[in-house]
Amino acid sequence: MNKHITKIGKTALVVTLMTTILTQGSSFINNVNAQTSQIADEFTSLSLLSSGDFEKTNSVWQTKEDYKNHIVSENGNRFGRLRKEVTDGFVLQYANVKPGRKYRLTADVRLTCNGDPSTLDGAFLTVKNSSYSTKKTVETNRGQIAEKKLQYTDGNWHKETLEFTANDQYDVSVGILKWTETNAVGRDTVVDIDNVTLVQIDNGAEYNYVWEDDFTGQELNQDIWGYELGRIRGNEQQHYTDSQDNVFIKDGNLVLKVTDRKTEDQYLNPTRQNPRTVKYDSGSVRTAGKKEFLYGRIEMKAKLPKGKGAFPAFWTLGADFNLDGDISSRQGYGWPACGEIDIMEMIGGTIRTDETNEENQSNKVVYATPHFYYANGDADKDGSYSPYALGRSIGMDDDFNDEYHIFGINWSEDRIEWYLDGEIYSTIEYDQSDARIRALQACFNKPQYIQMNLATGGNWAKNAGDHLADDNTEFVIDWVRYYQNDEQKASSDDYYSDSPVMKGIKNISMMEGETPDLTEGITVTNAGDKDYVVDYSIEDEYMYNNSGDYKTSGAFLRCEGVDDIENLKSLKPGVYNIYYTAYPKNAVFSGKVTPTHKINRQVATLMVFNKDDLSAMNLYGKKGMTAFKNSRLSDVELPKGYQWADESLTVNEGKTYSAKYAKESGRSSIEISITFEEILTDSQVAPRLKEAKELLSQTNVYTAHSIANLNKAITEAQAILDSKYPTQSEVNKATQLINSAIMNLKKVN
Incomplete structure (x- = not known):
């Protein structure tokens, strides 16, 4: 059965999930086709069960050791079954619930009965207490929460519902159960189950739309997204670029695409063990310094690439991250103290007969993993590797390239849930008695930014194939969305209630060779009695060129702050990112440390003008660009590389005018704002x-x-x-x- 997502259009409305309280009941389903799941663009409630349609390849549905083969196929449709020889058995799945919350269990159930159906007894739709374990195993001897006795009707599929309020346990097991040792008719009855969902139905399940990018513009919105550039991490085999060959908008989608890197620009990774050749160009975008998120549902609708070593990812990193050295280590945490939530990763498998997959390479499995710092463990591995693995994977029979799918997290102050197509398949509940979980919480109970990238190969992804560019390897992203329920918003508001806020951040300009105070006019509010300072890091993302190896081609930190006078003075003409950070005075970020400081980070644009283009007396700072009142912008000349967005506009008092800075590389131009220092009058x-x-x-x-x-x-x-x-x-x-x-x-x- 092909379960897929139907693309029905884009909306950006405030969406609230309305629930209807039902009694324990059933509804008739006419045929098997009614079981087909089609996940569309609308907001959907989350099911706490994975593979409710029994189509996923992960073994989340469990049964007794004595009764295997509990998943069967009929007319191309898979479902769970308790066979007629089963007298004491179950098909159950572990689920993580919140005490005191209301839930609805829904399932399609079919009973095939031999004998007098009126005497049937011992078949149940059930919710039982379970016990938390890293293996998410079910237990049937810990007490009943709710159950519904199943009756034979006509041998057809029927929808059954069961509502309950979770007790003080966080863990339940749900599904079907047979206890028919003393009932002959029940012993000979086959019980089938399919399309099982478990959803929260109280006000905690109501989510409000907050933000989305549906990529319907002509170009990537650079007010939201920035580019990660060059060679970054993991012995990978791609070089990230800002070229429209690798990052572009097409048909309402953001596309990250693999292309061959020029032979003369290929190079060997500077790693000690098994260095791989960087032979591809690709794309990576992020909201760092531009938009951050704290608690809520963050989800992406996308079609993943396929091919040996194709390595797409949708993830978050701490808004206090030093961006792998693009920001001074004095102004932000390194990895993994910043925290990293891998919402989705996949290691693609080969589609060619002349290549062989290595280890985890497959187009049918995606991974969900947290990374965080824990002082008593392996700082680089906590959250992802055994024996304490908190990461999970989920697989399908079909390639993730065949259809669009929705990948997301539901992130709260006390837990993180990962889901695929509306079904939660991994949950981390914050157990305060576990020091390791408390370390995780320190890394994740603070703002994060979003990143999406298409890597190729690497230490985990193994070797990339040789044909990814030829095979048109693309990561196609339809939209990214963000929702919050009232509880998540309240937790977020509480965090920000005593977090620093910088005011006065704006695009700024200077002339080559000068050393102006780039923090002038910037203030910090909401800091309470804490002594906060403002500093900056200047990074040359917009100056990127795609020639050479990792030493010459990338984005580099060019000035580390107010004390780095010589590097400020040495900035070449052009456009830069200037990352402003407000942080507590004397704060220590470097090294592997538990994150404790609240910061505020915002990025602005720094324009450095050539001293030959602007005279000293007309420099930004004390004096800047001027224009005659009522003149046209077309009469005001801009330095090389800049152009007015609309030259026909008339100059008036107190206005800011849009201009664009365009690179010759073909990257989308960036929009900047220019305010005239003086509007001149020439009436005399x-x-x-x-x-x-x-x-x-x-x-x-x-x-x-x-x-x-x-x-x-x-x-x-x-x-x-x-x-x-x-x-x-x-x-x-x-x-x-x-x-x-x-x-x-x-x-x-």
């Missing part, structure tokens, strides 16, 4: 200049010497008016020059 000089030019022809009236002086004044005044960015005082000087020359005209005797 213009008519006087016109008058003076007319007087030049009256050589029979005025002496040659005074006409020559007037001509000189006109030339000097015109030069002032024609200069790139004159000041009002200079315009006034031009007026005075003309007035003085006219007044000093002498008539011929």
